[in-house]
Structures are given as structure tokens and as C-alpha cells.
Amino acid sequence: MTKGMLKYFKKKIFWFVITFIAAVILNFILPRLMPGDPVNAIVGKNISPGATQEQVQEQMAYYSHQFGLDKSLLGQFWDFVKNAAKGTFGVSYSQYPRLVSDIIGSSIWWTVALQLPAILVGWLLGNLLGAVAAYKRGIWDKGLMPLTLFFSAIPAFGAAVILLVIFAVGLGWAPVNGAYDPGMIPSFSWKFIASVISHYQLPFWSIVLISIGGQAVGMRSMSIYELNADYVKYSRFLGIKDKKIVRYVFRNAMLPQVTGLAMSIGSMVGGALVAETIFSYPGLGMSMYAAINSSDYPVISACTLIITIMVLIASFLLDIIYAFIDPRVKAAQFD
Amino acid sequence: MKHTLKNVFHSPRFLVGFIIFMTILLTVLIYPYFVTRDPLQGLGKGFLSPGTYVSVYDANNTGTYRVELPEADDNRLESSLPVKDRQTMLDYLKAMGADVTGLDTSNENFHQLIEVWKANYSDADAKAKKYEGFSTQAKRNELRRLNNRLSTDVSVPMSVTKGEGDSATVSTVATSDYVKVTEVANAITLPLGTDNFGRDTLTELVKATGISLLVGLLAGSIATSLGLLIGLLAGYIGGVVDDILMFICNIFTVIPGFVLLILIYSALGTNSRSITTCAIIIGITSWVWTARSVRSQVISLRNRDHVNLSKLSGHSLGRIVLTDILPYIASYVVMAFILQVSSGILAEAQLSMLGLGPNPNELPTLGLMMNWSKLFGAYTSSNAWWAYFPVILVIALISFSLNLMNTGLDQVFNPTLRD
Numbered sequence: 001m002t003k004g005m006l007k008y009f010k011k012k013i014f015w016f017v018i019t020f021i022a023a024v025i026l027n028f029i030l031p032r033l034m035p036g037d038p039v040n041a042i043v044g045k046n047i048s049p050g051a052t053q054e055q056v057q058e059q060m061a062y063y064s065h066q067f068g069l070d071k072s073l074l075g076q077f078w079d080f081v082k083n084a085a086k087g088t089f090g091v092s093y094s095q096y097p098r099l100v101s102d103i104i105g106s107s108i109w110w111t112v113a114l115q116l117p118a119i120l121v122g123w124l125l126g127n128l129l130g131a132v133a134a135y136k137r138g139i140w141d142k143g144l145m146p147l148t149l150f151f152s153a154i155p156a157f158g159a160a161v162i163l164l165v166i167f168a169v170g171l172g173w174a175p176v177n178g179a180y181d182p183g184m185i186p187s188f189s190w191k192f193i194a195s196v197i198s199h200y201q202l203p204f205w206s207i208v209l210i211s212i213g214g215q216a217v218g219m220r221s222m223s224i225y226e227l228n229a230d231y232v233k234y235s236r237f238l239g240i241k242d243k244k245i246v247r248y249v250f251r252n253a254m255l256p257q258v259t260g261l262a263m264s265i266g267s268m269v270g271g272a273l274v275a276e277t278i279f280s281y282p283g284l285g286m287s288m289y290a291a292i293n294s295s296d297y298p299v300i301s302a303c304t305l306i307i308t309i310m311v312l313i314a315s316f317l318l319d320i321i322y323a324f325i326d327p328r329v330k331a332a333q334f335d
Numbered sequence: 336m337k338h339t340l341k342n343v344f345h346s347p348r349f350l351v352g353f354i355i356f357m358t359i360l361l362t363v364l365i366y367p368y369f370v371t372r373d374p375l376q377g378l379g380k381g382f383l384s385p386g387t388y389v390s391v392y393d394a395n396n397t398g399t400y401r402v403e404l405p406e407a408d409d410n411r412l413e414s415s416l417p418v419k420d421r422q423t424m425l426d427y428l429k430a431m432g433a434d435v436t437g438l439d440t441s442n443e444n445f446h447q448l449i450e451v452w453k454a455n456y457s458d459a460d461a462k463a464k465k466y467e468g469f470s471t472q473a474k475r476n477e478l479r480r481l482n483n484r485l486s487t488d489v490s491v492p493m494s495v496t497k498g499e500g501d502s503a504t505v506s507t508v509a510t511s512d513y514v515k516v517t518e519v520a521n522a523i524t525l526p527l528g529t530d531n532f533g534r535d536t537l538t539e540l541v542k543a544t545g546i547s548l549l550v551g552l553l554a555g556s557i558a559t560s561l562g563l564l565i566g567l568l569a570g571y572i573g574g575v576v577d578d579i580l581m582f583i584c585n586i587f588t589v590i591p592g593f594v595l596l597i598l599i600y601s602a603l604g605t606n607s608r609s610i611t612t613c614a615i616i617i618g619i620t621s622w623v624w625t626a627r628s629v630r631s632q633v634i635s636l637r638n639r640d641h642v643n644l645s646k647l648s649g650h651s652l653g654r655i656v657l658t659d660i661l662p663y664i665a666s667y668v669v670m671a672f673i674l675q676v677s678s679g680i681l682a683e684a685q686l687s688m689l690g691l692g693p694n695p696n697e698l699p700t701l702g703l704m705m706n707w708s709k710l711f712g713a714y715t716s717s718n719a720w721w722a723y724f725p726v727i728l729v730i731a732l733i734s735f736s737l738n739l740m741n742t743g744l745d746q747v748f749n750p751t752l753r754d
Contacts, residue, residue: 150735154731270593
């Protein structure tokens with residue numbers, strides 16, 4: 001590792017840390033600005049109808065203490081940071097006394113296993129389609145591109161609904177909701193895995209379909225731009241074979257798409273989370289949806305914080321990969 | 336300027352996008368003059384499928400005309416007992432071993448089929464014995480429902496009676512009597528049916544499209560002007576201002592805008608979420624990319640000769656920005672604005688789908704309509720395609736038209752991309 005590279009990584013890590021701190025602070029402050037008292041809600045739900053004023057007071061004090069709401073704001077923040085560092089994120093309001101980490105721990109892997117492959121496959125297919133459209137032109141370009149543009153305009157939840165209605169409700173090829181057959185207990189049996197796979201199809205393809213469009217459009221313009229570049233014309237004059245030129249062209253056109261992937265992961269996660277709620281897929285999106293509907297702010301905070309961290313890590317990794325594969329960035333950043 | 340506009344409107348992509356967008360916009364503006372109904376007014380209970388609804392009561396009291404439709408009888412039979420049900424009956428009769436020679440599902444043999452059915456079928460029998468092909472509970476329930484319908488539905492020409500309890504026949508309705516829909520006192524055409532609240536979906540959709548466009552435009556304007564302002568300041572002034580602004584920018588870049596939206600929005604509570612707050616919040620969480628691009632373009636412009644000349648001539652900062660910098664980035668800003676509008680509409684829809692949308696009691700938005708159709712099972716149990724499909728189509732058409740305009744502009748302003 002050269003000195004320049006070290007400096008580059010140091011700078012990246014610095015930003016990573018700063019943003020992380022900002023995200024933690026935002027996650028702490030924003031939910032606490034909301035009107036209404038969570039303790040009121042939970043006491044109102046749990047207390048017996050004939051309770052006296054003192055009993056209510058006692059209950060309120062008990063839950064305030066349990067949630068740490070009787071401390072100063074700074075004290076609460078310290079609790080929040082401690083809980084986040086421990087990885088428990090405190091207790092959930094709506095599913096008291098369940099730990100937030102327990103709720104999230106059971107949902108996060110569904111989201112990761114669904115979205116990461118879907119976004120990558122969508123990205124690969126989209127880029128392939130865009131490159132072919134740019135290179136072949138003709139029918140590929142004229143016919144396929146407007147179609148792709150239209151498909152990319154369909155919002156993630158729209159694509160999810162259409163797939164659900166056609167393939168699950170209409171044709172009955174796939175289950176309507178959930179991640180596995182509700183009658184099964186998660187285990188490593190073939191039956192369970194088959195059930196998971198059949199439930200996986202629709203959410204997966206709905207995310208793939210919508211990410212193809214945007215990537216194809218971007219890749220097409222980048223490829224056309226590169227195909228018209230001077231170095232391509234010069235290589236053609238020199239009589240270098242088209243096959244060889246194309247390899248360079250697409251490598252160059254891919255580069256901005258790699259950053260594009262980092263950028264779009266952030267926005268894609270939002271759309272994909274909404275798609276999860278349509279299929280009642282038990283991932284982070286569903287946890288968040290349930291938490292929003294029951295004003296469970298510790299869970300909302302934890303979900304958003306975890307999504308932020310996942311996006312942070314993804315873009316950090318991509319930044320590093322990008323720096324390695326693009327010599328120009330390497331030259332500019334590392335020295 | 337005139338030349339640029341002419342070029343822009345010569346781009347086929349831009350033109351197609353522009354026409355789609357203007358069609359949507361004009362529909363939103365003109366429709367309320369024709370249908371003055373309140374878009375949130377409930378007309379009935381639950382989902383009604385698209386079609387014309389005629390009051391049965393009023394139809395009876397409307398003057399009748401004699402019309403002889405050649406296939407009237409067939410249609411009547413078909414609507415009271417579809418061929419599909421006749422096939423089920425036939426299959427069941429066959430399965431239980433009844434004599435079905437000469438029976439089929441045609442209209443000629445309709446009455447014969449009913450007679451044989453009535454002679455052979457009994458609920459108790461269907462319940463007790465599991466004939467081949469009718470062994471599941473669902474199949475047998477279907478048979479029972481079918482039989483119940485037969486004993487009540489298949490009726491001969493009805494007679495109109497006068498009031499309750501009074502069975503004196505006032506007039507007899509012949510099978511060839513027709514009423515004219517426009518003469519019936521109460522008839523309504525619902526091209527897209529009604530939603531779960533019984534609201535006319537088309538009227539609601541038009542209103543919702545208008546509101547969502549407004550949200551998009553407002554959010555887009557806020558995001559673009561914030562991005563432009565911050566980009567210009569950071570890029571042109573530079574130094575410490577640039578450092579601070581870019582610091583904020585960097586933080587906002589990495590925290591997904593959607594996450595920020597969810598946090599701010601859940602902090603607000605349903606009642607304080609008006610359409611305007613919704614648009615403002617979407618606007619202030621999505622300016623970052625515009626600011627970054629504007630900044631980098633301004634930096635490359637800052638040291639150009641014509642800007643330096645202006646500086647030497649003692650022009651004020653405002654004038655330099657307005658005359659020497661803005662015109663060069665104007666095309667980019669317009670394109671960014673178009674994309675911001677489209678992503679603003681999408682952001683509203685996504686928030687509403689999560690139950691974080693604007694206050695649902697005030698005005699409909701496209702996102703709220705999607706959320707309602709989800710909550711009330713329009714995709715699954717009710718199978719009411721008219722409640723959600725048009726909404727998805729409108730959202731897709733709006734973003735499609737805006738994206739087309741954007742790529743059209745891109746081709747005009749960046750000649751290398753031209754075909």
C-alpha cells in the first residue's frame with residue numbers, strides 16, 4: 001500500500017465515522033420530537049379499567065423508568081448510545097419487554113438475503129442490456145429502450161403489486177405473502193428450503209425488474225458516449241479489431257456505473273423496503289411498517305440506523321473497489 | 336433562447352414526454368368542471384366494479400319501450416346461470432350416476448337440465464357422499480351455493496307490486512320492456528368503479544393526481560432551489576463556506592434520503608402532516624445531488640475568462656452569478672428539476688405506502704390511494720384491479736413522461752449523446 005492510498009483510505013474512514021455519528025444523533029433526536037407520550041400509550045393499553053389514580057401514576061413512573069424517559073435528554077442520549085453499542089437498542093414499546101435487537105435480528109437477514117442479490121442481479125442485467133442497446137443500435141435500441149424507460153418509471157411497489165396480482169393471486173404460481181409456509185418451523189430441511197425459495201421469487205424479481213430499467217438507461221448513454229470518444233476512432237484507424245475495442249469501451253463505460261451502484265443502493269433500499277410490505281416479507285421493511293403503525297420509536301430508530309449503516313458500508317466498499325479499478329481515480333486520489 | 340426551445344421541441348423524446356405530461360395536467364385541470372362531485376364523497380359501500388349503475392326502483396317507474404333483441408332470452412339465461420355453472424351441474428350429475436343422455440349446457444336444453452338437477456340433487460346427499468371430482472369441502476360448498484341460487488334466482492318475468500304488503504299487480508313487465516338509461520332518474524356511470532370507501536375511483540384519481548403533481552412540483556422546486564443556492568455558494572465563494580457546506584452535503588449523501596424522510600415524518604405525527612409539510616420535507620431531504628453537481632460545474636466556470644473579465648470590470652457578485660454563471664448551468668438545473676419532481680411524487684407515494692403519508696382525511700394523493708387499496712385487500716381478497724392499477728399506471732406515466740423529457744433535453748444539450 002502506497003502512502004497516497006493510505007491517505008485516501010484515512011480520508012474515507014474519517015467521513016464514514018463522521019456520517020455515522022451524525023446518523024446516530026439524528027436517529028436519537030428526531031423520534032423524540034414527536035408529539036404524544038409513549039408511556040401514556042402503553043399504560044393506557046395495559047392497565048385494568050378499575051385502576052385508581054395512584055396505580056396509574058405508579059405504572060407511568062414504572063414505564064418511564066423502564067424506558068429511561070425520566071432521565072435528562074443527555075442521560076437519555078447516553079443510554080441510547082450505550083444500548084446501540086451493546087447492540088440491544090433498548091426495549092420495544094409495543095412489544096414490551098422484548099428487546100429491539102431481538103425484533104431486528106429476526107428480520108434483518110431476510111432483507112439482506114433478498115435485497116443484496118436482487119439489486120446486484122438487476123444491476124448486472126441492466127448494464128448488459130444497456131451495453132447491447134448501445135452497441136447493436138437498431139431494433140435493440142429503438143424498440144427496447146423506450147420500453148425499458150417505461151418499466152423503470154414503474155415504482156417499486158407498483159411492480160410488486162402487479163407481480164403479486166398476476167403470479168400469486170391470478171395464476172397461483174407463487175405464494176401470496178410471507179417468506180415461508182406459515183405452518184412450518186424454520187429448519188434446514190429440504191421442504192423448508194423449497195418453501196423459502198418459492199416465497200422468494202416474487203419479491204426478488206420485483207426488485208430486479210425495477211432496477212434493470214434505470215441501470216440500462218444509464219449504461220446506454222455512457223456506452224454511446226464512450227463509443228464516440230476519440231480513442232475509439234483512433235483505434236479503428238489503426239485497424240484494431242472491434243472485439244478488442246469494445247472490451248475497452250465497456251470497461252470505461254462501466255466505471256461510472258459502479259459509483260452509480262453505490263449511489264442507487266441508498267435510494268433502492270427505500271423502494272425495496274416498501275416492496276417488502278406488499279409481500280408481507282418479514283424483513284426490515286415489515287418490522288418498520290409494524291413499528292410505524294404502533295408508534296414504536298425505538299424500533300423505528302434502530303431500523304433506520306441499521307439501514308444507514310448498511311448503506312454506509314456498501315458505499316464505502318464500492319468507493320474502495322472503484323478506486324482500485326479506475327486508474328484515473330487511483331492517480332488523482334492516491335497521490 | 337428561441338433557438339434552444341426550437342431544438343428542444345424538435346427532439347422526439349422530449350415531445351412525446353411533453354405531450355403525455357400535458358395530457359395528464361390538462362385532464363387534472365379540466366375534469367373538475369365536468370364532474371363536480373366531491374372526490375372524497377362515498378357513493379356506496381366497498382368496491383363496486385366499473386360500469387353503469389341504474390336504480391332498480393327508478394327503472395321501474397320510468398317509461399318503457401318495446402325492444403326485440405334477437406338473443407334476449409339466451410342472454411337472460413346466460414346471466415342467471417352461466418355456462419360454467421351448467422357444466423358443474425352436468426359434471427356432478429354424471430359423477431353421481433344420473434341419466435344425462437341428451438343433456439348439455441346449451442340454452443335449448445336449459446330447462447331440461449334444471450329438471451334433472453332438481454330431481455336428483457339434495458344438500459344432504461352432496462354432504463354425505465364424496466363423488467369423484469367433488470370430494471373437497473370447497474367443491475361441495477360451491478354446489479350448495481349453486482343450488483340455493485337456482486331455487487331463488489332463476490325466475491320468470493316479474494310483476495311490479497304496489498307498496499309493501501299490498502300485492503295488487505299494478506303492471507306486468509314483459510320480457511321485451513326496456514328503459515332508456517338517460518331517462519332513469521338515478522343512474523351513474525363509474526368508469527373505474529368505486530374504492531373501498533365507495534368513492535368514485537376516477538374522480539378521486541384525478542384529484543389525487545393533481546395533489547401529487549403539486550407535491551412533486553413543490554418538493555422539486557424546493558430541492559432544486561436549495562441545491563442551486565448551496566451549490567452556487569459553495570462553488571463560487573469557496574474556502575470555509577465551501578468546506579462547511581460540503582461537510583453537510585457529505586452527511587446527507589450517505590444517510591439515505593428515504594430514511595431521513597421516515598425519521599422526520601414519524602416525528603411529526605399524523606395530524607400535523609399536511610400536503611404542504613409533506614412536500615417541504617421531501618424537498619429539504621433531496622437537494623444534495625443537485626448541490627454537488629452545481630458546485631462542481633460552478634468551480635469549473637469560476638476561472639473562465641469571461642468570469643474573470645466581469646470581475647475585473649467591477650461587476651457585483653449578484654450580477655456575475657446571474658449573467659456569467661447561471662446561463663451556463665441553466666440546462667442542467669432544468670433537467671435536475673424535472674427529475675426532482677418525479678422523485679418527489681415517488682417519495683410521497685412510498686411514504687404513504689408505509690402509513691406515513693399526508694393526513695388521509697383531507698385530500699387524496701396517489702400514495703394514499705395505493706395505501707388504501709393495500710389496507711382493504713384490493714389485490715388479494717377483493718380482487719379490485721380498478722382501485723390500484725390505474726394509480727400505478729398514472730404514477731408510471733408521470734415519471735415516464737418526465738424521464739422522457741429529461742433524456743430528450745440531455746440529447747439536445749449534450750450533442751455526443753445524439754443518435
